[in-house]
Amino acid sequence: MLRxxxxxxQIAQRTISTASRRQFENKVPEKQKLFQEDNGIPVHLKGGVADALLYRATMMLTVGxxxxxxYQLAVASFPKKQD
Structure with missing residues (x-):
């Protein structure tokens, strides 16, 4: 079993280590141009719709x-009455 x-x-290591890697295009210069633009949009929202949704979700979770x-502090500050 151990063998x-x-x-x-060993087979898994060989397969993973010898597989050809997928090449990605370098998008850093494009992103740098996008985030360096002076268009009045805050940097945390310049990424587009996804950034706006993440920002709004974070704000809703924070406020909630x-x-x-x-509410829990208010409930805990008033002890229940004993009958």
Missing amino acids: NLLALR GTAYAM
Whole structure:
């Protein structure tokens, strides 16, 4: 059993290490131009729709979490009445 696992590990390593890598185009200069433009948009929103959605989701979670924390503090500050 152990011998089979060792053989499988060797095969997996060989397959991964000898596979040809996919080449990607360097997009850094394009992104640098985009983020260096002086168009009045904050840098955290210059990435487009995805950045705007992430920003709004983060703000909603922040405001919601703060409201929930305040609510829990208010509930915890008033002890339940014993009958």
